[in-house]
Amino acid sequence: MTQAAEKATIELRGVRKAFGALTVVHGLDLTIEGGEFVVFVGPSGCGKSTLLRMIAGLEDVTAGDILIAGRDVTEVDPSKRGIAMVFQSYALYPHMSVRQNLAFGLEMAKTPADEIERQVQSAAEILKIGALLERRPGQLSGGQRQRVAIGRAIVRKPLAFLFDEPLSNLDAELRVSMRIEIARLHRELGNTMIYVTHDQTEAMTLADRIVVLRDGRIEQVGTPHEIYEDPNNLFVAGFIGSPRMNIIDAIYLGDxxxxxxxxxxxxxxxxxxxxxxxxxxxxxxxxxxxxxxxSENSLKVKVDFAEYLGSTRYLYSMLPTGESLTIEQRSGADLSSGEEVWLNFDVARVRLFSSVGSRLRAATREMVATQ
Structure with missing residues (x-):
């Protein structure tokens, strides 16, 4: 497979999905560059998995077009789109060994035996599962099963990998190690990858770009840094970040x-x-x-509860208005419930939003001159 084919661009043009009168994806336009790792993230029901399944061909498109490597695949069978999908459930054949699971798709495609062996060994080396080839899925841990599922995708030499919440069934510690594995896999293979998750930590750590979805619409597309530091609206600001951004009622006085x-x-x-x-x-x-x-820019709060997490402490506090405020501490004295303290901040770190949630930004000189 050529380098150009390995880095296939994926384009969505006015893609819409409806189930009867209910529209779940609303005319989306998006271009994923060849070799990019793009993460779809959003709350449950936002349409991220439906969108991924449309790209894979597992869901019909109500309207719009999907292009992979410049080819319109909107009506093309999933097996002929040049993609490989990794699901939340490992979907391994329990009666087959790891070797047989990896080879099955190639055998169905009537690939020569020596080529099958070469691809299986290559995938096993990349994923460090060579010692597991003769075991059956029931003899593997969750992380090992997920590696096998990814290996089954690798042997197909796809134009793009599609991941649908692949780490959801793993415990917290294993999710961290598998995130590292998937990031390394992308670095080594260079394929275009689309990854669906509701876990913002996965999105922030894996993505070249994040697509934030809500109610079947794209709220913002950007790098993890852009999404975190420069949210376009109140939804993105509140959704990305743990703990979430503090949002407080305020009044703009002008000037x-x-x-x-x-x-x-x-x-x-x-x-x-x-x-x-x-x-x-x-x-x-x-x-x-x-x-x-x-100081000039400071807020007075009363500490309600302190959560100690080793290197970090979170102070959950209350403003005089009754609104809650979370403070992250990396050092400093312990505070007790009921203590009153002053909070300082750099105004450059403040993000302001309109009453309907749109981002408010600095006016240009031309705007100021006409006010």
Whole structure:
């Protein structure tokens, strides 16, 4: 297989999926570059698995087109799309050995025996399962079974790999090691990969780009850094990040000033798309809050509960307004329930959103001149 074929571009053009009167995917446009590792992430029911199954050909497309390596595959049989899919369930044949499971698809395609052996050995070496080839799935751990399932995809030499929540059945420690394995696999093979998960940690650690979905629509596409640091709307800001971003009611006063929990804060620049006196949402992540003395930009809170996690401590606190605020501490004195403290922050870390959830950004000079 040529390098160009291994790095196939996948294009979605106005892709829509409906079950009767219910539309679950709403006319999506997306281009996944050859060799990219793209993760679809979103809450349950957002359409991410349905979208992946349409790319694989396991679900019919109601409207729109799907192209793989420049070829329209919208009506093409799944077996002829040049993709390999890895499911949440390992879907291994229990009566076959690992070797036989890996070879089965190639045998069905009438691949020569020497080529089958070469592909099986190559996949076993890549996934470090050579010592398991004569075992049956029932003799393997969950992580080993998932490696075999991935190996069965590798031997097909696909244009692209599609992963549908492949680590959901594994325990927390094994999920971490398998994430590393999958990242290494992408680095070594270089294939285009699409990975569906509801786990934002998997999305942040694996992806070249993340596609955040909600209710069958794309909310934002970007690198993990872009999605985390520069969310386009309130949904993305709240969904990505653990603990989630603190979101507090506020009022924009105009001239780059906002009042939150009784404190007036100067942003240093006016905002576009919002007028003075309008309600807004004030967002700041837990790691961007620090304990300190009262200053120009500080908030007073009462500690409700402290969660100690070794190197990190989370303080769950309450503002005078009754709204909750989470603070991440990497060091500092232990605080007891009921203690009142001041929180400081860099205004550059603040993210503001309109009352309907759209991101509010700094106004340009031209905007300011017309205000």
């Amino acid at each position: 780059g000033r906002v009042t939150v929990a009784g404190t007036t804060i100067s942003l240093g620049h006016p905002l576009a798309g919002v007028a003075g006196g309008e309600k807004v949402k004030f967002g700041i992540r837990p790691e961007h809050l620090t304990l300190g003395q009262i």
